[in-house]
Each structure stands twice: as C-alpha cells, then as structure tokens.
Amino acid sequence: MIRKIIKIDEDKCNGCGLCAATCHEGAIEMIGGKARLTREDYCDGLGDCLPACPTGAISFEEREAPAYDEAAVLAAKQQKSPAKLPCGCPGTNSKVIKRDATPAPVSSAVPCTSRLSQWPVQIKLVPVNAPYFDGAKLLIAADCTAYAYANFHNEFIRGHITLIGCPKLDEGDYAEKLTQIIANNDVKSVTIVRMEVPCCGGIENAAKRALQASGKFIPWQVVTISTDGRILD
Numbered sequence: 001m002i003r004k005i006i007k008i009d010e011d012k013c014n015g016c017g018l019c020a021a022t023c024h025e026g027a028i029e030m031i032g033g034k035a036r037l038t039r040e041d042y043c044d045g046l047g048d049c050l051p052a053c054p055t056g057a058i059s060f061e062e063r064e065a066p067a068y069d070e071a072a073v074l075a076a077k078q079q080k081s082p083a084k085l086p087c088g089c090p091g092t093n094s095k096v097i098k099r100d101a102t103p104a105p106v107s108s109a110v111p112c113t114s115r116l117s118q119w120p121v122q123i124k125l126v127p128v129n130a131p132y133f134d135g136a137k138l139l140i141a142a143d144c145t146a147y148a149y150a151n152f153h154n155e156f157i158r159g160h161i162t163l164i165g166c167p168k169l170d171e172g173d174y175a176e177k178l179t180q181i182i183a184n185n186d187v188k189s190v191t192i193v194r195m196e197v198p199c200c201g202g203i204e205n206a207a208k209r210a211l212q213a214s215g216k217f218i219p220w221q222v223v224t225i226s227t228d229g230r231i232l233d
Contacts, residue, residue: 167202
C-alpha cells in the first residue's frame with residue numbers, strides 16, 4: 001500500500017539515538033552508529049521522532065510500505081516489559097537522607113562523603129509529588145557526569161535534589177515527567193549537567209522543554225562536562 005512513513009537521511013544522522021528513544025513503537029534502531037527504520041510495519045507515520053532529531057535527518061515520504069501493524073507493536077512491547085514483582089521493587093521506595101551540609105575536606109586520607117539527599121534518583125522512578133521537591137534546587141544530570149567529574153558530589157549534588165537519566169539508553173522521553181515535577185512543586189532552580197557527547201543533548205532538550213511547558217519562570221543553567229572530566233561551560 002502507498003502510505004506516509006518516515007525517511008532517515010543517514011548522512012545527516014549524528015548517532016545520538018534520540019529518535020530511537022522517542023519512537024514508542026520501536027520502529028527505529030541504532031545500527032553501526034546510525035538510526036535505521038528497521039520495522040516499517042511498526043511505523044505509524046505520525047512522526048513523534050521528528051522533533052527529537054537535532055540534525056533534521058528525519059522527514060516524511062509517501063511510498064509503498066507495509067501497513068502499520070498495531071497488534072504486532074503491542075505484542076513486542078509486552079514481550080520487552082520486565083515481569084513485575086507482586087510486592088513491587090524495594091529500590092523505588094522514597095526516602096530522605098539527612099547529611100551534614102559542611103563540605104568534606106579534599107584529602108586522600110579523609111573518606112569522601114556522599115551528598116545525595118534523597119532516593120530514588122532515576123527520573124523514571126522518582127515520584128512526581130515527593131515531599132523533597134518542595135523548595136528544591138533541582139539537579140537534572142546525565143548519569144555519566146558523576147563518573148566523569150571527580151568532585152561531582154560536592155560541587156553539584158550538595159544542596160540539590162538529584163535526578164539522573166541517560167537519553168540514549170532509556171526508552172521514552174523525560175520531558176513529560178520533568179514537566180509534572182516542575183509544574184506541581186515549588187522548585188526554586190534547575191541545574192542541568194550533561195556530557196559533551198551529542199546524545200546527551202537529549203537530557204538538556206527534555207529539561208528545557210519541561211521548563212517551558214511548566215509555565216513557570218525558574219532560574220536555570222546548563223553545565224557541560226568533557227569526557228576527560230573538565231567543566232566546559
């Protein structure tokens with residue numbers, strides 16, 4: 001049949017993976033560092049992936065293609081979904097961690113002190129209306145940043161409520177969840193910390209869209225960490 005379907009220009013694709021993460025149907029996969037439309041029958045032709053692409057590599061075209069198979073998409077999603085424990089996952093239980101606000105001395109002889117003040121930290125696991133969001137300075141960080149930047153706890157986590165994620169590995173888009181958190185809580189500021197790699201632009205874009213969609217005017221900043229552990233801006 002002739003129908004509308006997406007087209008990916010591999011020359012423009014930078015391999016960020018945002019389109020694959022945004023495609024709820026699972027029609028797009030990353031192969032050899034490039035986005036590929038691997039299941040034409042999974043593509044519904046609505047183009048949720050288009051606005052996620054930072055390079056404009058995705059467009060629409062009308063051509064001969066198999067019909068969209070919603071039943072197959074739903075079956076594939078169900079197969080991928082992990083089995084849920086009857087009691088739920090203990091790691092998703094919220095809690096507040098009380099810590100001394102005094103910075104730890106920088107010395108090899110003194111053990112480093114964690115500055116994390118809440119749990120959980122994954123964007124997808126954190127409750128939207130957790131009490132620690134009231135009056136919070138929010139830190140939204142790509143999970144690699146804490147490994148790359150040595151003093152991450154003292155310079156970024158201390159005094160903040162921390163949310164982490166990886167837009168390349170996680171399914172879906174963070175913007176909707178972040179919008180709910182910012183819109184429904186008294187968040188005082190937002191700091192976005194990302195890596196210099198292109199795929200990390202996904203977490204920055206999601207946070208910016210959430211700030212805009214929340215309808216609030218909140219101070220915010222973006223800090224970029226290099227892969228060798230330096231602050232670039």
